[in-house]
Amino acid sequence: MAKRWAKIQRALMPGQRIVSLVASGGTGKTQTVSKFVQDSSSRFSNIWFFDATSKETLTLDFKELAKAAGLGNQIKDVCNFLARTHQNWMCIFGSADDEQLYLKDYLPICAHGNIIITSRLVRTSEMDSPGCHIGFFDLNKDDAIELLLRHAHEGGHDETQNVASEIVEALGCQALAVSTAGAYIHTNATCTLGNYLARFNNKRRDTLNYRLRTLDNYQRTMFSAFQLSFEKLSLPSQGLILLKVDDLILLCHLYRRSTTVAENSLLFQ
Template identity: 25%
Template sequence: MAMFPGAHNFGISHSNSIVRETHYHTEDIQMEIQPPGYIRGMTNCPRSTLAFTGRNEISESLEKFFLKTTFPTKQKVFLLYGLGGVGKTQTALEFKQRLSLKKRLTKIYFSKANTEQSIQASYFVIVIDNGIVQAQDWHAGIHWLHSNEESWFIIMDNADDPKIHLAKYLPSCGHGNIIITSRNPDLQDVAAQSLEVQNMVPTEGIQLLSEKAVGGPLTADQEKKVAQIAKKQRKRLSTYLERLQNLRKQILQKEIPQSSDGYPLSIYATSKLSWDELDSSPII
């Protein structure tokens, strides 16, 4: 009898990062319970954006924690917290790629942790990925991670809801690697170490601008102009809300046809204000 009925394309790579993939025919998997939100392959870990820039200090902290800090019998859980949109998820994904080049990772998973439903569905996928075709529910996924003393890696993304008791979804074992991204700093209680992700520092912003806008390093004159624009924009930010409110009033006075895409006027106003600012800015 085969160890994994219905499995095919099973392989083990001999590189530093070992990620095993097992594929199953869905008709061969007889599951009594499929949790709501279950989608096959939903835990596949995406790559970070090609435009990822900077965050060197955060990457160094993550590398020190996961590669250089020794916890003989303790799971490694790191929390990246901060405001929405500052780059927590992209930082975690970028570090995952770097870590996989330096450390032997047996499994890599990505879990959308914004709802309990999504977390449970993710663990159900882990059940299937590891050939546990007789599992009763999503708890089997946690059990598999708990019982397999391997160097698996999970990103639990957007765990923002304070009503979710996230600790119960972390395997209670002394192995494995987990990065949690969240806007909730209170999750520091479930992590061995944490770090706040803030806005990019000016040097990183200039680096990103140079790579995406001019296709290479900025000249000294261009860097000077960038600094002047940034200084000017900081002054404008102080009056942004007032100007936005005035613009919304102007838009409401116009006869605008009903939008087919459902965008509210508030979004149109913020977009228009941004484009107006770009139009009035000098070209570098």
């Protein structure tokens, strides 16, 4: 995360800069932006957060800024306000994942200011200013191993590193799946780094053999990692989450969606 934060800082030099952080959910986009804001807020005259989940949420946030600044209630009024505010402001557009949202309509046309966009859409990076692209994909292997061992409360000796390497490869270095696996290993007395992969693979085969073939690789990985932890709950606790197998299938989709909700709650609170 420190390297990514440093890249943002280097990219947002004087003059308008647009930087996008593009990656799947649960990869730390919001945390990185939050860290940057926390450590660098003094650099900016104003910092505005916009919920770009949909056209409706983004328009609502623009109208709130317009009202606070005594402007008209049109999108262009806010864009014009930012364009004529010759200060080092920053706008953060969070969770711009809607393919139907034309984000450029919400960006001021000027030669000043700073803009950060978090998104799952690869095409979002096309809006980056020259030289401002930040590679922000799922965890690299070393970071994934570190995350797994930290959540599993395991040491980092060579043998452990080798086993952890196999696990994170199976999990596709997905941050959410890796942290879930680590927590499962730590809280399950019968599970170790050495036997987790066998359990995961068995559960993954069950997932593939069941009626989940329409799920993509990310969803199957997350479902399998989650189900191992779910099965360790007491029956009453399981009942509080979901009672039917059909609902468990839906949970895989909801679990993926929840990463976006979590990002919004952190970024726009």
